[in-house]
Amino acid sequence: MTVPPSVILRLLGAAAAGAAAELAGLGLIATAAWLITRAAEQPPLAALGVAIAAVRAFATSKGVFRYAERLAGHDVALRALATARERLYHALAPARPPERRGADLLTRMVEDTEAVQDLLVRCLLPAAAALTPAVAALVIELVLLPRAALALLAGLTVAGVLLPAASYAAARRWGAEIGRARAALAERVADLVHGSADLAAFGATGRALAAASAAGDRVDALERRRARALATAQAGGVLTQGLTACAVTLTAQAAGAGTVATAVLALTALVAFEPVLPLAQAAERLPGITGALRRTREIRRLPRAVTEPDRPAPLPGGPYTVEVRDLVVRHPGRAPAVDGVSLTLTPGKRVALVGPSGAGKSTLLAALMRLIEPESGSITVNGRDIRELRAEDVRRVMTGLPQDPYVFRASVRENLRLAAPEAGDEELERAVRRARLDRWVAGVGWDAGLGEDGRTVSGGQLQRLALARALLYDPPVLLLDEPGEALDDATAGAIMADVLDATRGRTVLMVTHRLTGLDQVDEVVVLDRGRVIQRGGHEELIRTPGHYRDLWEAESRAWRPPAGQPIIAGTGSPSGRAAAAHHRER
Numbered sequence: 001m002t003v004p005p006s007v008i009l010r011l012l013g014a015a016a017a018g019a020a021a022e023l024a025g026l027g028l029i030a031t032a033a034w035l036i037t038r039a040a041e042q043p044p045l046a047a048l049g050v051a052i053a054a055v056r057a058f059a060t061s062k063g064v065f066r067y068a069e070r071l072a073g074h075d076v077a078l079r080a081l082a083t084a085r086e087r088l089y090h091a092l093a094p095a096r097p098p099e100r101r102g103a104d105l106l107t108r109m110v111e112d113t114e115a116v117q118d119l120l121v122r123c124l125l126p127a128a129a130a131l132t133p134a135v136a137a138l139v140i141e142l143v144l145l146p147r148a149a150l151a152l153l154a155g156l157t158v159a160g161v162l163l164p165a166a167s168y169a170a171a172r173r174w175g176a177e178i179g180r181a182r183a184a185l186a187e188r189v190a191d192l193v194h195g196s197a198d199l200a201a202f203g204a205t206g207r208a209l210a211a212a213s214a215a216g217d218r219v220d221a222l223e224r225r226r227a228r229a230l231a232t233a234q235a236g237g238v239l240t241q242g243l244t245a246c247a248v249t250l251t252a253q254a255a256g257a258g259t260v261a262t263a264v265l266a267l268t269a270l271v272a273f274e275p276v277l278p279l280a281q282a283a284e285r286l287p288g289i290t291g292a293l294r295r296t297r298e299i300r301r302l303p304r305a306v307t308e309p310d311r312p313a314p315l316p317g318g319p320y321t322v323e324v325r326d327l328v329v330r331h332p333g334r335a336p337a338v339d340g341v342s343l344t345l346t347p348g349k350r351v352a353l354v355g356p357s358g359a360g361k362s363t364l365l366a367a368l369m370r371l372i373e374p375e376s377g378s379i380t381v382n383g384r385d386i387r388e389l390r391a392e393d394v395r396r397v398m399t400g401l402p403q404d405p406y407v408f409r410a411s412v413r414e415n416l417r418l419a420a421p422e423a424g425d426e427e428l429e430r431a432v433r434r435a436r437l438d439r440w441v442a443g444v445g446w447d448a449g450l451g452e453d454g455r456t457v458s459g460g461q462l463q464r465l466a467l468a469r470a471l472l473y474d475p476p477v478l479l480l481d482e483p484g485e486a487l488d489d490a491t492a493g494a495i496m497a498d499v500l501d502a503t504r505g506r507t508v509l510m511v512t513h514r515l516t517g518l519d520q521v522d523e524v525v526v527l528d529r530g531r532v533i534q535r536g537g538h539e540e541l542i543r544t545p546g547h548y549r550d551l552w553e554a555e556s557r558a559w560r561p562p563a564g565q566p567i568i569a570g571t572g573s574p575s576g577r578a579a580a581a582h583h584r585e586r
């Protein structure tokens with residue numbers, strides 16, 4: 001990581017101001033000690049004039065320098081923090097392999113980046129500030145009485161080097177254990193929060209609470225041990241300070257130094273420890289800080305899911321034809337998820353992608369959205385390979401409904417405007433009408449707040465909201481991943497009917513488990529284990545023995561009208577049933 005020169009300059013400025021404040025403190029005590037002891041000898045006032053002025057100057061400048069140090073130090077730390085956060089956002093924004101986007105990322109985003117600030121304000125600057133007065137005090141003692149300087153050097157080495165090293169070692173040891181214990185506690189708490197309904201349903205809340213509280217107790221016990229180690233180091237520092245001051249006083253008296261010199265030597269020694277004592281605490285923080293910095297570095301270095309071209313080609317103009325040729329896509333360490341697939345999407349063509357779970361449908365869509373790098377084969381847009389285009393440009397042409405749509409913690413309006421920030425009310429209303437969400441929106445209101453993970457909306461509403469978003473974005477090539485995913489038959493059927501209705505005349509590639517309504521699409525591609533095993537029109541495929549016909553027959557058999565509900569006209573065929581299901585939902 002390269003540190004910009006402006007940051008280095010600011011850091012040096014803060015360190016210089018800190019050192020100047022400590023020096024002024026040292027000067028203040030040394031001159032005050034001289035002044036008090038000399039005044040006791042009742043000399044003429046003129047003999048004390050310079051010292052009085054010096055005390056005033058040191059006292060005032062100490063405050064000014066301290067203020068300057070805090071201002072400059074926090075300024076540089078907050079700037080560094082902002083830069084670190086920005087870098088992390090930039091590192092996170094491009095698509096990453098999904099398994100690297102765990103929940104601990106949130107902790108890293110919030111807590112670990114703060115380590116940058118701690119490193120500067122709590123470790124580096126105090127260490128830099130402590131060094132100058134220690135050296136100055138040693139020089140003063142050396143000039144006045146070399147033997148006293150020796151005692152001071154020994155004391156400062158203990159308080160400034162040995163004790164911080166000991167508290168660093170203790171923090172490393174306990175820190176690693178505390179980290180593991182905290183992770184265990186976080187897991188327990190996450191289970192309590194996210195699994196509260198399941199725990200209550202199976203009478204397991206008490207057990208889960210007991211496990212969480214045991215994990216909490218373990219963290220507390222380890223924290224206490226670490227705190228004890230730090231307190232011992234800090235007490236050791238203060239003891240060393242007192243012993244050194246005594247040693248310096250005794251040495252001065254033994255050497256026959258006068259009262260004034262003894263007072264100056266003892267107080268100078270005492271004050272030289274002031275900036276050195278906090279180093280034990282700074283060292284105790286260091287392992288946590290370096291660990292946090294290492295973790296954020298790991299995040300920044302995560303490989304990107306796709307490589308951006310060095311010199312991206314300009315996006316060709318529409319209308320767009322997308323050609324997929326012999327595409328092979330593999331998740332790391334696995335057999336190919338997409339294995340030699342070819343298909344063509346000409347303008348206005350609607351293609352349905354069908355196949356059992358794990359067939360590679362979502363992976364194909366991810367490759368089209370440039371979220372995953374193909375191993376071989378090609379995807380072209382109007383003849384231009386998408387690897388030559390910016391991923392952002394590719395998604396300007398083809399994108400849509402992802403497999404697990406996300407509802408942001410924002411209003412209904414803002415959730416939709418994600419896809420079209422400039423969209424006016426009329427456009428929003430048109431999109432929700434087309435996604436058949438208008439009644440729901442009219443009920444809850446445009447400003448209704450939606451919650452984390454979309455828990456405030458039902459599965460069907462979530463899918464429709466995501467569909468409205470995709471329609472609002474209006475990409476030239478619309479990719480829809482399971483619009484009816486994880487919904488009951490009736491809702492999924494209704495959503496499919498609406499999707500087919502809303503996408504008439506558009507270029508669409510749609511992944512679906514439901515075959516009802518696919519008589520309306522231009523081509524059905526059946527995937528199994530990454531390969532195309534069947535393709536053609538719906539009518540043709542249900543006449544041909546094979547996977548599609550089996551699926552169709554299973555879907556037809558599975559549907560039964562709810563008890564007590566008459567079979568209404570037109571519901572005998574699967575498409576008629578979808579219409580009936582749709583009717584029921586609305």
Ligand SMILES: Nc1ncnc2c1ncn2[C@@H]1O[C@H](COP(=O)(O)OP(=O)(O)OP(=O)(O)O)[C@@H](O)[C@H]1O
Pocket residue numbers: 098099331332334337355356357358359360361362363364
């Ligand atoms: N992130 C991943 N890492 C490793 N393997 C993956 C990953 N995502 C998918 N796979 C594997 O790739 C294969 C294809 O998965 P994909 O999600 O594309 O199938 P799918 O047809 O969309 O399935 P479904 O209908 O259940 O969504 C599966 O074997 C799956 O286990």
